[in-house]
Amino acid sequence: MKARTVAHEHVQHDHQHNHDDDYSGLDKRRVLIAAALTAGFMVVEALGGLLTGSLALLADAGHMLTDSVSLGLAWYAFHLGARPATNRHTYGLGRLKPLVAYTNGLAIFVVGAWIVYEAWERFQQPTSVLGGPMLVVGIMGLAVNIAAFLVLHGGDRENLNMRGAILHVMGDLLGSVAAIAAALVILATGWYPIDPILSALVSVLLFVSAWRLTRDAGQVLLEGAPNVLDRDDIARDLEKSVPGVEDIHHMHVWSLDGQSNLATMHARIVDGGDVTAVTRLIKERLASAHGITHATIETACGTCADGHGNHECAVAGEPAGRAHSQVKGRRTQKSTRT
Incomplete structure (x- = not known):
């Protein structure tokens, strides 16, 4: 599927x-x-x-x-x-x-x-x-x-x-x-x-x-935010509309040529969240509601590299505790790019 x-x-x-x-x-x-x-x-x-x-x-x-x-x-x-x-x-x-x-x-x-x-x-x-x-x-x-x-x-x-x-x-x-x-x-x-x-x-x-x-x-x-987009409103919308998102921070929105809109952000996932599924939902919401078709999303498992939050995330399809034991001591972040 x-x-x-x-x-x-x-x-x-x-x-x-x-x-x-x-x-x-x-x-x-x-x-x-x-x-x-x-x-x-x-x-x-x-x-x-x-x-x-x-x-x-x-x-x-x-x-x-x-x-x-x-x-x-x-x-x-x-x-x-x-x-x-x-x-x-x-x-x-x-x-x-x-x-x-x-x-x-x-x-x-x-x-x-x-x-x-x-x-x-x-x-x-x-x-x-x-x-x-x-x-x-x-x-x-x-x-x-x-x-x-x-x-x-x-x-x-x-x-x-x-x-x-x-x-x-x-x-x-x-x-x-x-x-x-x-x-x-x-x-x-x-x-x-x-x-x-x-x-x-x-x-x-x-x-x-x-x-x-x-x-x-x-x-x-100057890579300023397009006039039709409000970065803070988009971040709040993602936190409210996408299940599994704890918060969005370090978000940047700009346009390549006045038409193609792009974004980068850190997304902190709730305990037990499915990183892959949540990332996909964020991308779908950005494209359908805000016209952003290219997004680079850094999802945090545990504490973000910048110090935001302190909890566990699940690798796709696995329970939170088991996933944490597998990723502990190795890496606590995953970057997804389209």
Whole structure:
């Protein structure tokens, strides 16, 4: 029966692993398509900005330049992240995804700051802008950015790397909207300062999203607890819900890439507890109730190595007294890892 249970668990794990791989493969292709669309139109928009004298078009072309590079990095992060674990990288290269997301957030800050500076210079000394050609290029850019956004929108938005890619395309889309609005105002009124004003406004709006992205990615890189998980609540839940658990301590919770959650802990077992059975129950509870699919659990037999508790535990299937006599003088701990 135990063999069947273990086999069933492996089948479930393999199915989930394959499902995640398929999703990651789709996201990888989505990012590559968006990168190609962005890079292709970036050249057109830069030429349009130079010919019309529009800062809004040049600003959006600048966005698209950095976005092309960032989307390329995002694609490469998906590519490397799909590689299996090795002796050197025992968790694989999944951590590259939040690293690229963090870099993308910083890139948006830099480009946005440059646009705000240029907008201030243009506002102080307004220059003439060709509204008609600017409107045409802006509409073309909007169409390309909408296409790229729709491609990415169907991806996994819980993935930090995908969030960074969507944020970049959103910036381009807003830049195209600003260029169109500025062109319409210029054609209707001839008021050229609207061009730098709208460019700066788009950059300020992007700063908010860039801050959220870098904050979330930084939390992952610093191995902080995911926002959706509370370590102390999880420990209390395990003590209350899992039969045979005396207490949980020295618990750490973190995320590998913003999606895969991990945990380590010491679990002290009640007198006569079945170490193997209790450990299995803890893992099942972590996965089903808290979304933690990888846990390293140190179970204590007798007194914990850190001094917690002082009682006897049973080896699986044996009475507490007999098990204690067998393990006494040898080892009093067992580490289980998945």
